[in-house]
Amino acid sequence: MLARYRQLFEQHIAPRLGATPIAAITGQSVQQLYAYLLREGRIDGHGKALSPTSVGHVHALLRQAFNYATRLHLLPRSPIADAQPPAKPRRERNVLDASGIAHLLEV
16 A cells, blocks of 8 residues: 555656645645646656546545644645545446346346
8 A cells, every 4th residue: 555655646746746845735736636637647748647536545645644744733724625536436336127136036
């Protein structure tokens, strides 16, 4: 898991927010990061747009980091509180009807 967090940070977070002082990162800048990742993915141009699930992982990592920073009193408030990760798309579920259940029980 640590390797995945490092990868998310190095490939997706640091290129967009790494040079910004922590106190200058806002909910809006985090939201812009999410939009960029959904649209284009990696900043180096090598890669594809991230899925909402992957951007949710970026959100989870940032939430942990900023919560830690607020506990250390490096920030008065986490900018993650003002950012909304993308919703995961709902997957259509295939459900058996009565005849399908009857057939399944026969088999």
